[in-house]
Amino acid sequence: MRAVILVGFMGAGKSSVGRTLAEQLGWTFEDLDERIERREGQTIAGIFRSSGEAGFRHAENVALQELLEGLRSGAEKVIALGGGAFVHEPNTALIEAVKIPTVFLDAGVEELWERCKQQSAERGVDRPLLGSPEGFRELYEKRRPHYLRASLRQETGGKAVEEIATELMRVLGLGRRRGRRGEN
Numbered sequence: 001m002r003a004v005i006l007v008g009f010m011g012a013g014k015s016s017v018g019r020t021l022a023e024q025l026g027w028t029f030e031d032l033d034e035r036i037e038r039r040e041g042q043t044i045a046g047i048f049r050s051s052g053e054a055g056f057r058h059a060e061n062v063a064l065q066e067l068l069e070g071l072r073s074g075a076e077k078v079i080a081l082g083g084g085a086f087v088h089e090p091n092t093a094l095i096e097a098v099k100i101p102t103v104f105l106d107a108g109v110e111e112l113w114e115r116c117k118q119q120s121a122e123r124g125v126d127r128p129l130l131g132s133p134e135g136f137r138e139l140y141e142k143r144r145p146h147y148l149r150a151s152l153r154q155e156t157g158g159k160a161v162e163e164i165a166t167e168l169m170r171v172l173g174l175g176r177r178r179g180r181r182g183e184n
């Protein structure tokens with residue numbers, strides 16, 4: 001199995017870099033938050049409203065377990081997690097057990113905040129835990145030591161999505177394979 005899991009704080013670019021990296025490698029891309037929304041039949045914001053953060057974390061853990069169990073040998077997949085997923089111990093235990101490399105997409109907290117605000121204004125991206133700039137920074141600082149437990153750290157500050165994906169291919173030692181036929 002060839003797979004990689006992208007982790008990091010809100011606004012780190014896990015989904016956009018993941019999609020581009022998968023495209024460049026000819027692998028499939030999977031976003032854990034999208035799987036949660038499909039399974040629950042609700043948006044992430046809706047789950048937070050109806051079940052609170054605890055309900056969301058439970059749904060997240062179940063979806064992650066399902067995703068990892070569903071990986072077959074020969075799978076070639078880039079997986080993006082939501083910002084809190086790699087912080088919660090039941091999830092990290094599942095990830096360690098499957099031995100898939102993890103990459104922490106890192107950037108300064110001001111830039112992360114700006115990216116989230118921009119996505120909210122331009123695309124209506126609703127992040128229930130966005131809060132105030134102070135609360136955002138506090139959560140970032142609390143979580144950063146957890147993200148640093150990933151197998152690799154990739155700096156993303158001031159870089160374009162394509163550039164980050166290309167750097168990731170290099171550090172992961174993965175080559176470009178376009179137009180591959182058959183299942184991933």
Ligand code: S3P
Binds near residue numbers: 010044081082083085
């Ligand atoms: C969360 C981040 C979100 C989403 C949920 C909780 C978090 O994903 O999973 O709102 O705890 O940081 P993104 O990191 O893609 O925004």
